[in-house]
Amino acid sequence: MKPNIPKGTRDFLPEEMAKRTYLFETIKHVFRLYGYLPVETTSIENIDTLMGKYGEEGDRLIFKILNSGDILADLKDKDINTLTGKELSRLISEKALRYDLTVPFARFVAMNRNELTFPFKRYQIQPVWRADRPQKGRYREFYQCDADVIGSTSLLNEVELIKMIDDVFVKLKIPVIIKINHRKLLMAIAENAGILSNFTEVITSIDKIEKNGYSAVKEELISKGFTDIQIFNLFNLFTVGGDSFDEQIAQASLQIPNNNLKLEGIRELELIAEGLKHSRISNTTSFDVKLARGLNYYTGTIIEVKVDSTKCKSQFNNSIAGGGRYDNLTDLFGLPGVSGVGISFGADRIYDVLKELNLFPAGLSVCTQVMFINFGKEREKKCLEWIDALHKAGISAELYPDNVKFKKQMGYADAKKVAFVVFAGDDEVAKNAVKIKNMVSGEENEIKDNQITDYFLK
RNA sequence: GUGGCUGUAGCUCAGAUGGUUAGAGCAUCAGAUUGUGGUUCUGAGGGUCGUGGGUUCGAUCCCCAUCAGCCACCCCA
Numbered sequence: 117m118k119p120n121i122p123k124g125t126r127d128f129l130p131e132e133m134a135k136r137t138y139l140f141e142t143i144k145h146v147f148r149l150y151g152y153l154p155v156e157t158t159s160i161e162n163i164d165t166l167m168g169k170y171g172e173e174g175d176r177l178i179f180k181i182l183n184s185g186d187i188l189a190d191l192k193d194k195d196i197n198t199l200t201g202k203e204l205s206r207l208i209s210e211k212a213l214r215y216d217l218t219v220p221f222a223r224f225v226a227m228n229r230n231e232l233t234f235p236f237k238r239y240q241i242q243p244v245w246r247a248d249r250p251q252k253g254r255y256r257e258f259y260q261c262d263a264d265v266i267g268s269t270s271l272l273n274e275v276e277l278i279k280m281i282d283d284v285f286v287k288l289k290i291p292v293i294i295k296i297n298h299r300k301l302l303m304a305i306a307e308n309a310g311i312l313s314n315f316t317e318v319i320t321s322i323d324k325i326e327k328n329g330y331s332a333v334k335e336e337l338i339s340k341g342f343t344d345i346q347i348f349n350l351f352n353l354f355t356v357g358g359d360s361f362d363e364q365i366a367q368a369s370l371q372i373p374n375n376n377l378k379l380e381g382i383r384e385l386e387l388i389a390e391g392l393k394h395s396r397i398s399n400t401t402s403f404d405v406k407l408a409r410g411l412n413y414y415t416g417t418i419i420e421v422k423v424d425s426t427k428c429k430s431q432f433n434n435s436i437a438g439g440g441r442y443d444n445l446t447d448l449f450g451l452p453g454v455s456g457v458g459i460s461f462g463a464d465r466i467y468d469v470l471k472e473l474n475l476f477p478a479g480l481s482v483c484t485q486v487m488f489i490n491f492g493k494e495r496e497k498k499c500l501e502w503i504d505a506l507h508k509a510g511i512s513a514e515l516y517p518d519n520v521k522f523k524k525q526m527g528y529a530d531a532k533k534v535a536f537v538v539f540a541g542d543d544e545v546a547k548n549a550v551k552i553k554n555m556v557s558g559e560e561n562e563i564k565d566n567q568i569t570d571y572f573l574k
Numbered sequence: 575g576u577g578g579c580u581g582u583a584g585c586u587c588a589g590a591u592g593g594u595u596a597g598a599g600c601a602u603c604a605g606a607u608u609g610u611g612g613u614u615c616u617g618a619g620g621g622u623c624g625u626g627g628g629u630u631c632g633a634u635c636c637c638c639a640u641c642a643g644c645c646a647c648c649c650c651a
Contacts, residue, residue: 123643173649176575216651244651249575251645260651320649410649421651435651462651489610526611541609555611 124248124256134481136467139288140241143261143461146283147239150276152263155238157220163212169219169448171316171412179213179245179256180205213245217262218413218458219445225266225456226449234267234454241463253434253465264458266446271384274417274441275391277459281421281437282397284461289475291427292436293400295420296361296388297407299440300381301372305405308373309349311342316412318342318350323408325354354405361389364403384416400424409440416441419459423469432469437461486513486572487534489525491541498565499540502550505569529555536572540565 121127128136147154166178187208199207214220217240225232241261250256263280265273278294285292302319306312317340325333330351337347353372358364369382385403392401409418421437423430439459446454470476486506488499499515506513516525529537539551550568553560563571 120642171649177649246650248649250643254650258651323649438651460651465651491609521608522610523607528611530611537610539609543609551609553610558611560610 122256124250124254126255126257131481135470135476136463138476138480139463139467139470140259140261142287143284143463144239144241146280146287147261147263149283150237150263150280152237152239155221155224155240156242157214157217157224157240159213159243160211161214161220161223163206163210165223165449166212166215166219169413169445170215171320171410173320173410174215174412177246177248178215179247180209181211181213183208183210214242215246216244217242217260217460218264218442218456221262221264221266221458222442222445222456223449225454226446226451229451235265235273236267237263237265239263253432253468255464258465259463261461261463262458264456266456266458267454269455271387271417272391273457274388274419275395277439277457278388278392278401278419279395279397281419281459281461282395282399285421286398288466288470290430290436290466290469290473291399291424292421293402293424294397295402295404295407295422296385297404297418298381298385299414299416299418300377300384301368301405302408304372304375304378304381305350305353307375307377308353309346311346311350314340314342319408320410322350322354322406323410325406326404358403361392361401361403365389368403368405388417409438411440413442413445414440415443416455417457428473430469430472432465432472434465435462436465436469481533482512483533483535484512484514485534486511486536486538487525487529487532488513488515488538488540489522490516490519491539492519495540495545498545499538502538502540502565502568506572509569509573511569511572538568 160181163178163180167175170178221238221240225236239262241259243257243259245257248254248256263277265277278296281292281294302322303312303315306315306318311318318337321333321336321340324336334347334351337350338344358367365382365385369378372378389403407418407420409420418440419438420435422435423432425431437459439457441455441457443455444452445456446452486503488503490496490499496515503513503515516528526537534555537553537555539553544550544562544565547562548565549562550565551560551562552568552571561571
């Protein structure tokens, strides 16, 4: 059969793995620096854990796992023709691949509440799966790198997470814009426009203003059944200007009529702005009333990160990190009153940007330091002893496994970018010596065979 | 789920108004070079031209269908 992998998935070669490891280690380093602890959760979740948490579109994109066994036997009492697609799907699929790391984490917290000390700060780096149609910067299997604080309503957490985003992208040398908004402000706007009851519908439309413009979004809202006057009232509140984060919040505060939601939202944003002032953020932070984010579970601060195309020549337009506060997620798993806030780095998209901008440091791939040429059965034994000594000294070394012609062995060393090749053939052994060749300079040195380890430790 | 573009060697791509045996570069393997790689030279292997059907004396090329990939929308990391 032809070897193939499902669309939207990828294998990684050693060279790519070296770069991915660099990326993951950079992010992990920041997570640890701020006191976040690692956890992992299962790849497979019960389907009920995931369904209904992400919105209608999210549900559609969940990868479902077909029940094992004879599916028809399980259905024998049901009339397939009277079932809806949804009902049928429930009967033949009880498990699914995780769609993100946040919802499984909420489930994890609710399950392990007695083992955890709150506020609990965790990081998690694992793949997630989405049954989306792949395209540029969009994969069906990709890694998320999440950091969340759960069990604390303090806005210091928001400040910390934004600072962590900044730290990561400073380290990676990617200029970014960190966009910030607040769901309560959006709700206040929706309330003032008299459309709060359709909030989630409005949200997804608002999110498109930045990309598609007001007129396109207006059309969409009309098709969703909103009236001209409602849309007018809605858009009227979206004309916030101002240069700095502070000014933008102040302007929004003037623009949006007072109600409880608005006052809370503004107050929280002001506290975050205050905290950020003392956090020495390098990248641009920007308040954006039009930022909405499609995930259902956010209730407070929302954050989205994009490449700052004014400061680099990146064409990458997708968000590369995102996050926000969710007040009721653990509630769905029987643990009420525990608020959480978190961020998620999209490792694969960040990888694409690093590649596009040529920002990977040189010399990332780790390779064998020393390779011994295989001169046959008699000579192998001594090589194994020398290699053992090198390994004990922490130097990576290997013996070519077959006694084949040198061209082949040297070609292997060359392709694998081995730094040094050691010759211990008849000529050298007669003198209790070995010849060491530097594969970069081509220079060769003959040394006593009891000094091999010292030579490489130098 | 909706729309557009593309399928020729392991990879990147040529190709002819429809006409014998479908090419190149890179990669692979072998030899020049039985104790020296990255350079060079020589040679070799590798293709049911995505799949199925139609038009035709004849299709890799034209038509239809189908599958796959890419891109955009939707949504998101």
